[in-house]
Amino acid sequence: MDVCPESLRYELLTEVGEGSFGRVYKAREVGGKQRLLAVKKFHFSRGSEEAGIPPPMIREVALLRKVGYFNHPNIVKLLDASAVYVGSTLDLTLVLEYIDQDLSTLLSKAPSSGLGRDLIKDMMQQLLRGLDFLHTNLILHRDLKPENILVSNRGEIKIADFGLARIVTFNIALTPCVVTLWYRAPEVLLNTVYMSSVDMWSAGCIFAELFLLRPLFKGYTEMQQLQKIFEVIGLPDEEDWPRETPILYSDRLGPRVSCTRLLPNLDQDENDLLSRCLIFSPSRRISAAEALTHPFFVKP
Ligand SMILES: Nc1ncnc2c1ncn2[C@@H]1O[C@H](COP(=O)(O)OP(=O)(O)O)[C@@H](O)[C@H]1O
Ligand SMILES: [Mg+2]
Numbered sequence: 001m002d003v004c005p006e007s008l009r010y011e012l013l014t015e016v017g018e019g020s021f022g023r024v025y026k027a028r029e030v031g032g033k034q035r036l037l038a039v040k041k042f043h044f045s046r047g048s049e050e051a052g053i054p055p056p057m058i059r060e061v062a063l064l065r066k067v068g069y070f071n072h073p074n075i076v077k078l079l080d081a082s083a084v085y086v087g088s089t090l091d092l093t094l095v096l097e098y099i100d101q102d103l104s105t106l107l108s109k110a111p112s113s114g115l116g117r118d119l120i121k122d123m124m125q126q127l128l129r130g131l132d133f134l135h136t137n138l139i140l141h142r143d144l145k146p147e148n149i150l151v152s153n154r155g156e157i158k159i160a161d162f163g164l165a166r167i168v169t170f171n172i173a174l175t176p177c178v179v180t181l182w183y184r185a186p187e188v189l190l191n192t193v194y195m196s197s198v199d200m201w202s203a204g205c206i207f208a209e210l211f212l213l214r215p216l217f218k219g220y221t222e223m224q225q226l227q228k229i230f231e232v233i234g235l236p237d238e239e240d241w242p243r244e245t246p247i248l249y250s251d252r253l254g255p256r257v258s259c260t261r262l263l264p265n266l267d268q269d270e271n272d273l274l275s276r277c278l279i280f281s282p283s284r285r286i287s288a289a290e291a292l293t294h295p296f297f298v299k300p
Contacts (some may be wrong), residue, residue: 026243034100074130076158099150126157132288135196144202190245197282204277230254236280269296
């Protein structure tokens with residue numbers, strides 16, 4: 001059945017999350033199926049000289065709606081999106097299906113003995129299917145991390161909080177943004193151009209975290225984040241260092257050799273897939289489509 005936005009009415013129940021740009025509420029549909037919903041509201045105040053809804057935001061909302069029509073099982077379903085002006089404040093509201101918990105909550109509740117290999121494989125496969133779908137549609141997530149990955153009580157993985165990265169960047173000057181660096185690809189930390197491979201870096205960090213139950217690289221400044229990365233994957237060769245970066249190549253950034261095993265206790269396929277996600281050069285990093293055919297998933 002198609003969702004007719006006008007018929008989607010809801011009452012807000014509780015606040016479930018507060019981000020740097022808005023709030024997320026748990027809500028219940030009024031009438032209809034009385035589904036649980038997640039309602040995400042953003043307020044952007046803009047100068048009075050700037051009239052109208054910013055075109056990038058219109059494009060982004062259109063994109064989110066388009067993605068919703070495909071009904072991909074590993075992408076959180078957007079049921080309605082609207083943007084209106086209230087005085088000089090732009091209010092953007094997204095209504096999504098409600099999913100029980102996010103991956104960071106799941107990880108915080110996991111037994112110290114770990115998640116189990118089958119579960120890790122299943123979650124990674126779903127995550128990569130969602131990413132492959134986004135990348136095929138030329139959408140980069142750019143902020144993939146456990147808080148932005150939802151897990152239903154039936155074990156379904158749903159990627160959330162995507163597409164908006166561009167809206168947020170568009171408004172970046174307005175709010176000092178505190179975002180975690182822990183899942184950021186080196187090319188992002190080095191301030192150079194990037195593409196879908198940034199999400200594969202984050203996917204690699206998340207893959208490691210599913211085993212470790214804690215983040216793999218925990219830096220608090222961009223420099224420290226890079227150093228943590230190089231401690232594990234080794235400093236790249238100077239010819240692989242991007243030319244456009246303001247950060248100068250230096251031997252002091254890390255050891256030249258990588259660890260042979262990125263994490264203790266990984267078997268060969270697990271270690272191989274992880275190391276392919278964590279390749280310094282974006283063009284050599286594995287893609288989501290390639291990762292799905294990796295022996296880690298394919299071998300019986
Ligand atoms: N569809 C949803 N169902 C249930 N909880 C959600 C949903 N979307 C987001 N959340 C919760 O709200 C938090 C913030 O939402 P998110 O979309 O990531 O916004 P932000 O831009 O604030 O990071 C998430 O980490 C998650 O815990
Ligand atoms: Mg988020």
